[in-house]
Amino acid sequence: xxxxxxxxxxxxxxxxxxxxxxxxxxxxxxxxxxxxxxxxxxxxxxxxxxxxxxxxxxxxxxxxxxxxxxxxxxxxxxxxxxxxxxxxxxxxxxxxxxxxxxxxxxxxxxxxxxxxxxxxxxxxxxxxxxxxxxxxxxxxxxxxxxxxxxxxxxxxxxxxxxxxxxxxxxxxxxxxxxxxxx
Amino acid sequence: xxxxxxxxxxxxxxxxxxxxxxxxxxxxxxxxxxxxxxxxxxxxxxxxxxxxxxxxxxxxxxxxxxxxxxxxxxxxxxxxxxxxxxxxxxxxxxxxxxxxxxxxxxxxxxxxxxxxxxxxxxxxxxxxxxxxxxxxxxxxxxxxxxxxxxxxxxxxxxxxxxxxxxxxxxxxxxxxxxxxxx
DNA sequence: CATGATTAGAACTATACAGTACTAAAAAGG
DNA sequence: CCTTTTTAGTACTGTATAGTTCTAATCATG
Numbered sequence: 481x482x483x484x485x486x487x488x489x490x491x492x493x494x495x496x497x498x499x500x501x502x503x504x505x506x507x508x509x510x511x512x513x514x515x516x517x518x519x520x521x522x523x524x525x526x527x528x529x530x531x532x533x534x535x536x537x538x539x540x541x542x543x544x545x546x547x548x549x550x551x552x553x554x555x556x557x558x559x560x561x562x563x564x565x566x567x568x569x570x571x572x573x574x575x576x577x578x579x580x581x582x583x584x585x586x587x588x589x590x591x592x593x594x595x596x597x598x599x600x601x602x603x604x605x606x607x608x609x610x611x612x613x614x615x616x617x618x619x620x621x622x623x624x625x626x627x628x629x630x631x632x633x634x635x636x637x638x639x640x641x642x643x644x645x646x647x648x649x650x651x652x653x654x655x656x657x658x659x660x661x662x
Numbered sequence: 663x664x665x666x667x668x669x670x671x672x673x674x675x676x677x678x679x680x681x682x683x684x685x686x687x688x689x690x691x692x693x694x695x696x697x698x699x700x701x702x703x704x705x706x707x708x709x710x711x712x713x714x715x716x717x718x719x720x721x722x723x724x725x726x727x728x729x730x731x732x733x734x735x736x737x738x739x740x741x742x743x744x745x746x747x748x749x750x751x752x753x754x755x756x757x758x759x760x761x762x763x764x765x766x767x768x769x770x771x772x773x774x775x776x777x778x779x780x781x782x783x784x785x786x787x788x789x790x791x792x793x794x795x796x797x798x799x800x801x802x803x804x805x806x807x808x809x810x811x812x813x814x815x816x817x818x819x820x821x822x823x824x825x826x827x828x829x830x831x832x833x834x835x836x837x838x839x840x841x842x843x844x
Numbered sequence: 845c846a847t848g849a850t851t852a853g854a855a856c857t858a859t860a861c862a863g864t865a866c867t868a869a870a871a872a873g874g
Numbered sequence: 875c876c877t878t879t880t881t882a883g884t885a886c887t888g889t890a891t892a893g894t895t896c897t898a899a900t901c902a903t904g
Contacts, residue, residue: 493766495677498891509852510893516850520892572762579825580754580762584675594825622838628822629835633811636818640810643761643776653811656804660842680861691882692863698880702862 481508481516486527490574494524494581521586524578528592531574535559539603549611550658553630556607557650561638572642573635601627617661626661633657663690663698668709672756676706676763703768706760710774713756717741721785731793732840735812738789739832743820754824755817783809799843808843815839 484506488497499520503510517523538559542552560573575593583590604627611617633653641649666688670679681702685692699705720741724734742755757775765772786809793799815835823831 491766493763495763496766499893500891511853511895512851514893576821576825577762579821580759581675581677583825584673584678590825594827597822597826619842625834625838628819628831629815629838632818632822632831632835633815634818635821636814636816637810639758639817639821640779640814643758643765643772644779645776649810649814652807653814656807656811657839657842660801660839681863682861693883694881696863 481506481513482523482526482530484508485523486531486574489524489527490572490577494578499523521582521589524582524586525588525592528575528578528589528596532592532596543603543606543610548614549607549616552607552610553604553634553654553658556604557634557638557654560634561650573638576635576639597631600631604630611661619661621661630657663688663695664705664708664712666690667705668713668756671706671709672754672759676760681705703764703771706764706768707770707774710757710760710771710778714774714778725785725788725792730796731789731798734789734792735786735816735836735840738786739816739820739836742816743832755820758817758821779813782813786812793843801843803843812839 481502485497485502488502488505492501499510499513502508502523503513506513513523517526539556542555542559545552547555560575575596578589579593583593601624605623608617608621608623608626608630612621612623634650637650637653641647663684667679667684670684670687674683681692681695684690684705685695688695695705699708721738724737724741727734729737742757757778760771761775765775783806787805790799790803790805790808790812794803794805816832819832819835823829
């Protein structure tokens with residue numbers, strides 16, 4: 481159910497997805513949905529937490545893996561944008577999308593998403609450290625600021641790929657950025 | 663009226679701003695609004711076009727100005743995020759915000775915003791060229807790709823500044839990026 | 845099997861909100 | 875002035891949709 485709601489919220493938008501639609505598409509009764517989630521806001525929070533926990537597993541593996549830091553970053557983008565599995569290319573970052581649609585009316589949604597992004601900074605820092613350790617990054621950099629820069633770029637490029645329908649936006653941006661770090 | 667609608671759509675969100683609220687806050691009658699705009703979608707398009715035309719003037723001046731390319735980029739961010747004038751710090755990029763909220767139901771909104779972002783690429787390219795001409799950028803770069811990278815970074819950092827409530831996100835990211843270009 | 849948790853169904857409420865209808869007053873402008 | 879455009883007011887319609895209520899079936903499990 482959460483999976484369906486997550487997909488609908490992302491593809492159609494939060495306010496344009498009615499609870500009846502979640503019911504219909506998921507095949508789960510409305511009583512049941514409201515049995516598990518007090519209201520639509522709670523469902524959204526459920527969706528976000530579900531996505532975060534999925535991501536955290538994969539990102540954890542990723543950071544510990546033996547890939548180059550560039551590969552790690554690329555994989556991280558793929559994870560955040562598509563959520564590993566997907567046939568549906570429709571996308572962009574689910575967190576940004578939900579944030580802009582629902583965080584105004586829900587401080588909790590705001591907080592959950594805010595914390596998610598704050599937690600990604602040390603993750604990217606670790607990836608950068610691995611790149612430095614392996615001499616793939618030669619420039620002297622401020623690791624924290626560079627991590628922020630990378631997250632900004634990922635999220636921005638993700639959006640602009642979608643908006644401009646230019647699939648190269650992401651690759652071009654990321655590739656250009658990592659080239660600058662060599 | 664458009665100015666009020668623009669502010670409300672940005673601060674409260676498109677779907678969370680009712681036409682009655684626009685009426686109330688602007689002090690303009692509903693008949694009048696619907697006299698000028700067929701429906702809410704047209705109002706949104708009006709808002710977007712208004713913001714774009716405002717921006718284009720300022721960006722035009724900016725590109726022709728004598729500042730360094732870093733100053734130009736910084737100014738450009740300020741323009742896109744705040745729209746020059748503002749007391750209200752609430753923000754993020756109005757185009758991204760409206761895109762994620764309304765483009766699913768309105769192909770026209772999608773198109774207008776898409777075109778806006780496509781048009782920014784050559785603008786940033788020009789700024790970069792000026793940086794190269796003035797030897798402020800020493801690295802050999804692919805200008806087009808770097809322009810995309812910069813736009814991605816700006817938009818991403820704008821979002822993350824807002825989400826994480828970290829006002830340094832933008833400065834840190836942009837500063838780190840331009841440092842890499844030196 | 846008995847008890848509590850989970851699921852379904854279906855009809856219903858309440859309300860927010862986009863959009864309309866109609867009348868009429870001001871402005872604008874030639 | 876006379877005509878057209880723009881503005882206001884007010885009441886109204888229709889609909890989408892979040893959320894409720896109540897009943898009853900099914901499931902899990904000690």
